[in-house]
Amino acid sequence: MDFTEPETVLNLKNIRDELVRMEDSIIFKFIERSHYATCPSVYKENHPGLEMPNFKGSFLDWALSNLEIAHSRIRRFESPDETPFFPDKIQKSFLPSVNYPQILAPYASEVNYNNKIKRVYIEKIIPLISKKDGDDKNNFGSVATRDIECLQSLSRRIHFGKFVAEAKFQSDIPLYTKLIEDKDVEGIMKNITNSAVEERILERLTKKAEVYGVDPTNKSGEKRITPEYLVKIYKEIVIPITKEVEVEYLMRRLEK
Numbered sequence: 001m002d003f004t005e006p007e008t009v010l011n012l013k014n015i016r017d018e019l020v021r022m023e024d025s026i027i028f029k030f031i032e033r034s035h036y037a038t039c040p041s042v043y044k045e046n047h048p049g050l051e052m053p054n055f056k057g058s059f060l061d062w063a064l065s066n067l068e069i070a071h072s073r074i075r076r077f078e079s080p081d082e083t084p085f086f087p088d089k090i091q092k093s094f095l096p097s098v099n100y101p102q103i104l105a106p107y108a109s110e111v112n113y114n115n116k117i118k119r120v121y122i123e124k125i126i127p128l129i130s131k132k133d134g135d136d137k138n139n140f141g142s143v144a145t146r147d148i149e150c151l152q153s154l155s156r157r158i159h160f161g162k163f164v165a166e167a168k169f170q171s172d173i174p175l176y177t178k179l180i181e182d183k184d185v186e187g188i189m190k191n192i193t194n195s196a197v198e199e200r201i202l203e204r205l206t207k208k209a210e211v212y213g214v215d216p217t218n219k220s221g222e223k224r225i226t227p228e229y230l231v232k233i234y235k236e237i238v239i240p241i242t243k244e245v246e247v248e249y250l251m252r253r254l255e256k
């Protein structure tokens with residue numbers, strides 16, 4: 001897939017292959033985070049002892065927003081597959097712009113589910129993947145660093161829904177035009193859903209977690225990420241939010 005060549009990006013097989021590759025990076029990032037405790041203090045706004053100077057928000061927000069500011073200066077968010085968690089804070093790149101061809105609709109960057117992704121990650125995913133409950137004050141920085149990697153991988157995966165949606169729109173413009181004109185959200189949801197693909201994803205994840213989630217030379221050793229949790233995260237969070245992204249993107253697709 002090459003973002004300077006639209007036909008490679010809007011090919012549903014290429015998109016799905018890319019989604020499969022992203023599974024591996026998500027699993028490995030979860031495994032990195034699983035070595036630590038939940039560390040609730042990292043996520044609390046202005047938590048006593050963890051307040052950052054001139055900043056309102058959590059320790060994680062401080063780390064993530066400052067990293068995004070640095071990355072925006074080197075063009076990260078000009079790439080159509082990158083979505084910032086702090087779109088109001090990022091800055092203009094000092095590198096010249098890459099002239100990406102317009103692949104997605106002009107409003108695509110406004111379809112941003114990162115607040116929801118961050119909330120669900122903190123509330124639902126961290127308790128599943130952390131090794132134990134509680135704070136570990138020597139590791140707050142490491143935890144925030146691992147969280148950022150997990151969040152960025154989840155965000156990229158989920159917002160890939162925009163490319164899926166555009167590819168599906170292009171594959172049947174009359175059908176989607178009618179559904180959008182009728183504001184038929186349920187009809188769009190039904191048409192973008194492919195249960196066989198979803199089932200294959202969950203089956204593959206079960207196998208991957210069985211292999212990557214334990215030390216293969218010591219199968220009875222401590223599990224780092226279990227098939228059960230990984231499937232739950234994809235089934236209840238990752239795939240449903242990807243579909244929300246697809247539906248929101250499509251609902252606006254006729255905007256001039």
Ligand SMILES: O=C(O)C(=O)C[C@]1(C(=O)O)C=C[C@@H](O)C=C1
Pocket residue numbers: 016019164192193194195197198201238239240242243246
């Ligand atoms: O592959 C697709 O067709 C997608 O729309 C992506 C995806 C997913 O999130 O993996 C979402 C909805 C479909 O039901 C199947 C899979």
